[in-house]
Amino acid sequence: MSLPELTLNVPPLLDLDVTTENDAIRRTAGLLGNCAEVSNFPGFLDAVFDRQRINPPLLGNGVALPHARTSLVSEIVCVAARCAAPVPFGSEGKPVRLIFLFGIPPHRIAEYLALTAALVKRLRNPETIEGLLAAESADDFLRWLE
Template identity: 35%
Template structure:
């Protein structure tokens, strides 16, 4: 599995503002709800339950909030670069500015771990993370995250 199988260009956000972790997760859940046609009341509680098990702030300014849902048919992601880093209770206690929301089908088994590992490898690579932080726009952020370039229409 590759990041471009999980992430669409329309699901990349640059300069997202959030007042805190809960507000960020709610914003991302609403965006996923709109994109997938799944009630936000199903997505947000699943994300919060996962965060209650331990922060998905994996360190180096990166967070990978994720959840499994019965209503998700295939892995789905949203990549957000935050305007201002925020406290995400990350394992290294550093603020987070790169967030990749990942929603997976409930019965995905090993696919869940593979998708999560794929995204984590990409975003935790120091060179990739630095490039993502320096991307000028959504097109650049998507291209760097997936390794695929887009052209403006």
């Protein structure tokens, strides 16, 4: 069975230089600032932060999956970033280097769950994590997600 393909709306942001969770999310989400599928970027960003405050979605292995289920996006949107150094996330300050940020419209939740399940399966492989962290270009980064 083939896994759903993750499609990023823009190339990943590599070596993001931030020190806080909020800055990491703000800069990663900022990649969607001009995305046609996001009807209200400030509202979308607020929805992501609201979700983070409830229960930050941390995968472990240095991966965070911030997201918002909101009508402010017309289709599933996704962006990725790699932090230059570990950034503390959540109340326990778990170190994160890889961020995959999603916006999900209410009518696409089942597709989002299948997509994230496939992504999580890929990210459970230590070689994939190492490859993403060592990727020298956006193309190299994306190849590790195939």
